[in-house]
Amino acid sequence: MKEDFLHYIWKNQLFDKADLRTVNNEKVTIINVGEHNTNAGPDFLNAKIKMDDLIWVGNVEIHINSSDWKKHKHQNDKAYNNVVLHVVYNDDKTIRTERGEVPQTIELKEKIEVQLLTKYQQVFNQKESILCSSYLSKVDGELWDNTLRKLTLERMNKKVLEIERNLNKTTNDLQWVLFLLIAQCLGLKVNKQAMQMLAQSISFNLLLKYQKNTLQFSALLFGQAGFLEGKFKEEYPSSLKKEYQYLKHKHNLVPLEKFVWKFMRLRPASFPVIRIAQLQVIMSQPQFYSKIKQAINYKNIKELLKVELDEYWDTHYVFDKLSVDKKKKLGAATLDVIIINAIVPLYFIIGKKE
Structure with missing residues (x-):
């Protein structure tokens, strides 16, 4: 067995x-x-x-x-x-x-x-990955198209309901919900729940207060994620830890346990530390929410999400451990995940509210 x-x-x-x-x-x-x-x-x-x-x-x-x-x-x-x-x-x-x-x-x-x-x-023990796959070619084309449209709308409505539930839990502010949705998408399936927990540990007021200060916002995110525990040899994580200790005391913050994050079977470029760094840069853009609202096409949205990380991350996948020099950029598939699962449902909500 x-x-x-x-x-x-x-x-x-x-x-x-x-x-x-x-x-x-x-x-x-x-x-x-x-x-x-x-x-x-x-x-x-x-x-x-x-x-x-x-x-x-x-x-x-x-x-x-x-x-x-x-x-x-x-x-x-x-x-x-x-x-x-x-x-x-x-x-x-x-x-x-x-x-x-x-x-x-x-x-x-x-x-x-x-x-x-x-x-x-x-x-x-069947060879087919989908047991009914041999019958799919016999399905009428119009029925196939209608079914796909129906499933797309059902999925979108499900996403919209999820956003509305999150709005009811907060100050009804779409900016914070956008932060939550992008965080979940960056976590992909493996770390989606942990990213959600991280976003929910940071109130909307804290997000507004620190998102324009790179050091403080980075310290807040990495600290709340539990990645600033222990001692560091390098200056950058040490400065983040020092800043987080100040913020933690000032706002009575409680960080997540580090074990909630999963690294196993992930490509290094998808490690949660890298994803959190990308979340910080995306959300730190001036008038990011307004620009997302005003974006007129797929290309505009994509440009807003194609961010570059600080030079430190060119040679790191985690704190205090050097790696081969390589730019860490979001791939096309991840950008599509964010657009489909965060931005498009948000547009539905904005349309309903306005």
Whole structure:
């Protein structure tokens, strides 16, 4: 049995949930299975689980055997401290988090039908990446076009609703929402959530106060991201740390834990440190929001997003570690991600408001 089979079982709830209990006999009700995470960290994020009379919101980690937790060294990793449920096929060992806590565990050994494993293997051994791909060429062209248009509008409406929810959480200011959306896009799929957390840790008033001061705005972003902890040999990160300590004390700021950021399987140009530096330069442009509003075409928007970083980043991908001299620029694909997922939905909102 492979672990991805259990991911499939959990994600689709293909097991007997009648009288589901933890190994400690607590009654379990699954309200939300969470978001499937294929990158570093727990397997499912932001799950919602009721155990006895308490509702827990956190992450779910899945293993064949409980002892796999130690094999994967999760007991030494802070990223697993927020695991509220350990889902295993076989509970063979009591495990602990980095904080020394024992997460609740459910065992699925007697809850999964044997036939499911056979069916799963048959389906996922198919050569086609999309199981219905052989039929796509037979779909009528007009139906295909209409379906794509419908899906595009549905996706755009979903984005607009997300922006409106963020507006309701803030001072109803589109400039801050633009900051949040661009941050999420720069994080791509891997660090989108961490970038969102970073943006949400900086109020609109702080954004306005410091975004025109390069040193202070950089210190604010990197400090809140948790990248200015520890000692530095180089002058630039040392000066950022000094500035952040001042801002942190002045505004009672609480930085993110560094472990929320993922570097694994990322190209160095997409490292979160580089993305934060790019976010700072984009948002520091004079009248950036006004220029985005007034941009008349795709080319204008692209020019506003094609920023150059400080010389320090030509020879660095992270603080205090030299690399080969290379300009760090946003690629065409990332620029399109920002335009499609941040700028275009923002135009929809501006149109509705005005």
